[in-house]
Amino acid sequence: MKGIIFKHFESFVVENFGDEVFEDILDSTEVVTDGPFVGPGTYPDEDLFALVGTAIGMLNISLADALYAFGVYLFDKLAAAAPIFIESSKDLRSFLLTIHSVIHVEVRKLFPGAETPNFSYEEPADDQLVMHYTSNRKLCPLVRGLLDGAAKSFNEKLVCKESACMHEGADFCTFELTFHGVIEQAA
Amino acid sequence: MTTKREAVLERRLERAKKEVNALESIIEDRSRSLFMAETELRDTIDFLSQVLENLETAVVVVGLKGEIARVNRAGLELLGYGAPVEAVGKPIASHLLPGQEEKYFSMDGGVGEQNEVTFVALGGARHQTLCRSAVLEDDRGVTVGYVLLASNIDEKKQMEIDLRHAQKLESVGQLAAGVAHEINTPIQFVGDSLVFLNEALEDYQELQSAYQKVIKVAAMEGVAAEEIQLIKTVAEDIDLKFLLEEVPLALRRAHEGIARVATIVRAMKEFAHPGTTERAPVDLNRVIETTLTVANSEFKYVAELEKDLGELPEVMCIAGDLNQVILNLVVNAAHAVEERMKSDPAPGIIRVATRVDGDHVVIEVQDNGTGVPEELKKKVFDPFFTTKEVGKGTGQGLALAHRIVVERHGGELRLLTPEGGGTTFVIRLPIAEVQAHDAA
Numbered sequence: 001m002k003g004i005i006f007k008h009f010e011s012f013v014v015e016n017f018g019d020e021v022f023e024d025i026l027d028s029t030e031v032v033t034d035g036p037f038v039g040p041g042t043y044p045d046e047d048l049f050a051l052v053g054t055a056i057g058m059l060n061i062s063l064a065d066a067l068y069a070f071g072v073y074l075f076d077k078l079a080a081a082a083p084i085f086i087e088s089s090k091d092l093r094s095f096l097l098t099i100h101s102v103i104h105v106e107v108r109k110l111f112p113g114a115e116t117p118n119f120s121y122e123e124p125a126d127d128q129l130v131m132h133y134t135s136n137r138k139l140c141p142l143v144r145g146l147l148d149g150a151a152k153s154f155n156e157k158l159v160c161k162e163s164a165c166m167h168e169g170a171d172f173c174t175f176e177l178t179f180h181g182v183i184e185q186a187a
Numbered sequence: 188m189t190t191k192r193e194a195v196l197e198r199r200l201e202r203a204k205k206e207v208n209a210l211e212s213i214i215e216d217r218s219r220s221l222f223m224a225e226t227e228l229r230d231t232i233d234f235l236s237q238v239l240e241n242l243e244t245a246v247v248v249v250g251l252k253g254e255i256a257r258v259n260r261a262g263l264e265l266l267g268y269g270a271p272v273e274a275v276g277k278p279i280a281s282h283l284l285p286g287q288e289e290k291y292f293s294m295d296g297g298v299g300e301q302n303e304v305t306f307v308a309l310g311g312a313r314h315q316t317l318c319r320s321a322v323l324e325d326d327r328g329v330t331v332g333y334v335l336l337a338s339n340i341d342e343k344k345q346m347e348i349d350l351r352h353a354q355k356l357e358s359v360g361q362l363a364a365g366v367a368h369e370i371n372t373p374i375q376f377v378g379d380s381l382v383f384l385n386e387a388l389e390d391y392q393e394l395q396s397a398y399q400k401v402i403k404v405a406a407m408e409g410v411a412a413e414e415i416q417l418i419k420t421v422a423e424d425i426d427l428k429f430l431l432e433e434v435p436l437a438l439r440r441a442h443e444g445i446a447r448v449a450t451i452v453r454a455m456k457e458f459a460h461p462g463t464t465e466r467a468p469v470d471l472n473r474v475i476e477t478t479l480t481v482a483n484s485e486f487k488y489v490a491e492l493e494k495d496l497g498e499l500p501e502v503m504c505i506a507g508d509l510n511q512v513i514l515n516l517v518v519n520a521a522h523a524v525e526e527r528m529k530s531d532p533a534p535g536i537i538r539v540a541t542r543v544d545g546d547h548v549v550i551e552v553q554d555n556g557t558g559v560p561e562e563l564k565k566k567v568f569d570p571f572f573t574t575k576e577v578g579k580g581t582g583q584g585l586a587l588a589h590r591i592v593v594e595r596h597g598g599e600l601r602l603l604t605p606e607g608g609g610t611t612f613v614i615r616l617p618i619a620e621v622q623a624h625d626a627a
Contacts, residue, residue, distance in 0.1 A: 023195050036206040040213050101327075 001045045001137075002111055005074070006037035009048065012073045013055060021058070029054040042113055045137055064141040071145015072152070079153050082106075092154040093129055093179050096147075097121060117143075120172075127180075133173040138166045140173040147175065157183050245306075245316070245337040248323065249279045253288065256332060265316070265337060267308030279335070282306050306337065312569075315344045345590075352587065360458070367452045374449050381442045388435060395431065454480035458510050466596075468501035471509065471548060471616075472541055478513040479539065486521035489528060490535030490554065497542040502616050508591045512600075513539075515584040516552040516612050523556025523610060547598075547615045555609040564602055592616070 013022040031047040056066050079086050085103050089095035104116040117135035124130060133143050144160060151158035157180035164170035239246060245262035249255060258266065258274045266282050268274040280288045284305050304318040316337035323332045402418060405411055422428075454477045475496060486492065517537065524535035538553040559567055568589040592600040598616040605611050 019199060020191070020195050023198055036202050036209055038206050038209045038213065040217075041209065 001043055001048050002039070002114055003037045003041035003043060004039040006043060006048060006051075007039050008074050008077050009051065009070060010037070011077075012070050015073075016069075017059065025051060025054045025058060028058070040111065042111075067139060067141035068145040068148075071142040071147075072149040073145075074142070075146045075149025075153060079150075086153060091179075092151055092156045092158065093127075093177075095150065095154065096129060096131065096177070127178060129177045129179070131175045131177065133175065134166075134171070138173075140165055140167070143173070143175065147177070155183050156181060243338070245335070245339070247279065247335040247337070248332055249335060250332045251330070253278050253280055255279055261339075262337075265306050265308065265314055265339060267310055267312065282308070303340075304337065315340050349587070349590075363455045363458070367455045370448070370452050371456075374445055374452060378442065378445045378449065381438055381445060385435070385438045385442070388438065392431065451480055451483075454478075458514075466503045466505055469504050469506045469509065471499050471502055471504075471550065472496045474506055474509050475513055475539060475541065475550070478510050479517065482514055482517045482521075485518050486524070486535075486537055489521055489525045490537045493536060493538040495538065495540040497540070499541055499543060499548050500618055502548050502618050504596050504616060508595060512588040512591050512614065513550070513552070515588045519584060519612075520552055520554035520556060520610070523558070524554050525556075527555070527557045527609075543618070544615070546618055548618050550614040550616075551611055552614075553605065553609065553611040555607065558604055558608050558610050559602060561604075564604075567602055568600070588612075 010022055013025065029050045031050055032044050033047050037043060037047075052063065052066060052070075056063050059066075082103075085098065085106075086095065089098060100119040100121075104119075107116055108114050115136075117133060117137070117139075119134075120132045122130035122132075133140060140162060144162065147158065147160050159178045159180065161176045162173060163176050164172070164174040166173050239259045242259060243261055245265040246257075246259040247255060247262045247266070248257040255266075255274045255277050258268070258271055263269070263271065263274060266274060284307065287304055301317055301319045304316050306314045306316055308314060317340055318335055318337040320333050320335045322330050323334055325331050402415055406415055457477045458481045475494075479492065479494070517539070520537045521535075524537065528535060533555070536553075536555050538551070540551045540553070542549050567585050569586060589600050592598045592614055596616055598614060601613045601615075603611040603613060
């Protein structure tokens with residue numbers, strides 16, 4: 001896992017629960033990595049899972065909720081770091097279609113060794129998209145959070161239904177997405 | 188006493204410092220890697236650029252609108268540009284014959300196939316190539332242009348033409364040699380018979396004088412008056428006086444004619460089988476005489492032949508090649524004279540002269556034919572260039588003569604325009620080598 005995810009996890013905890021909580025989480029977690037996490041570094045996935053595990057125990061929230069909330073938060077941070085991917089897409093649906101063929105390709109160029117998840121697509125209708133997610137990390141709640149974060153960023157209403165899940169024995173997680181257009185601002 | 192808050196901040200500060208150190212280390216590593224990668228990339232670019240520039244195959248990169256985007260040295264030569272900057276942006280279609288772009292370089296056409304494509308260089312020179320085109324894509328698989336790889340096959344094509352020409356000449360030569368051989372024997376006995384007849388006639392003339400004397404005496408003596416009268420009547424009937432005057436002349440003319448035929452047959456044999464195909468010391472005047480004999484029928488009805496053959500040393504050359512050159516120039520001269528005479532009845536003259544000029548032998552073939560317009564002078568030695576009507580010229584004669592003189596014999600073949608009109612072709616062949624050959 002890239003260090004940038006660890007750093008965003010740290011800021012997520014600090015911003016929402018304070019730096020003392022994060023220090024407590026760090027104190028109470030046994031990680032493999034000796035030294036600080038920095039953005040360009042690559043660290044064992046287990047270290048992040050261990051930190052998240054400690055956090056949910058301390059904060060008394062479910063893993064799925066924690067990953068979902070982190071996903072929503074993470075999307076904003078990633079979008080701010082590389083706004084071009086948002087700006088060059090005309091809407092949420094076309095943006096999501098670029099994740100596998102454009103964004104992850106660029107990520108691997110920028111961070112050699114990065115293990116990006118695999119996405120495949122089905123396009124049953126103009127306002128629908130089916131995304132199949134495969135990853136050894138099986139972080140489907142994080143994906144849901146990222147999808148909602150993206151919808152928020154595009155100011156679009158998105159309905160997301162996870163119709164299959166690797167945690168329930170499926171080969172991949174399937175997200176059936178329906179796009180309801182831009183959210184009208186209240187006058 | 189340190190509060191918990193201070194302790195937390197201290198730990199975060201400590202970790203931040205370590206992060207800075209770690210980041211510095213990463214930046215250093217990345218900078219080194221980047222430097223190494225850049226060096227490797229530059230070396231690779233240099234290497235590939237050198238390979239590209241030294242390729243004998245023309246590499247032309249063409250954009251989606253058909254504009255030249257990049258071109259290597261061989262490509263510049265093929266298209267007739269001096270530098271890449273002159274070529275970039277020019278439409279590739281301007282270097283192709285009409286219809287070739289769609290045929291060979293469109294996605295529906297022959298992309299990926301190898302085709303024989305003619306490129307037209309700046310200035311109009313045409314080059315035959317074996318050309319393959321390929322699609323260029325960016326890293327997302329989007330087509331951004333085409334690359335054309337064209338190998339110049341002008342020389343190969345020329346060799347094919349030369350070979351066909353040589354094969355044709357060889358068969359014509361073999362045929363001529365066969366005919367000459369067949370004719371030679373009857374000519375021989377016709378000639379011998381004429382000599383015999385001439386001698387016999389001389390003997391008969393002696394006998395005839397003796398008869399006349401007998402007749403004269405018999406008449407004076409009054410003997411056999413009737414028989415003598417009969418002889419006189421027969422002699423008058425057959426016009427014996429005329430026969431005795433004309434038969435020797437007729438025999439002489441027949442003898443001269445058969446001697447001329449023998450000369451032509453000998454020249455044909457020599458022309459068809461000039462000897463070795465390797466360079467050897469050659470008497471160029473003899474080559475010229477032979478060729479003029481063979482080509483006599485090409486010019487005798489349109490032009491008078493003037494010969495001014497100076498004394499020449501032998502020159503190292505391939506006699507058969509020079510036969511061909513002289514034949515082509517003389518036939519060309521005859522055609523030019525014939526063409527001119529359609530509008531101007533002045534008598535045609537073809538003048539062939541040889542001389543030594545320093546260390547060169549000079550052969551001039553001059554005619555008072557149509558001449559060559561200034562703007563065509565540069566093209567007369569180009570293959571397939573002809574101004575003759577369809578079926579009369581292949582555009583190969585002067586091109587072949589030029590190749591033989593310049594490329595095979597290290598000489599010069601120039602076209603001059605004499606003041607009085609017409610054309611003079613001047614061949615200059617070096618004689619230095621023959622001396623070396625003799626010395627050896």
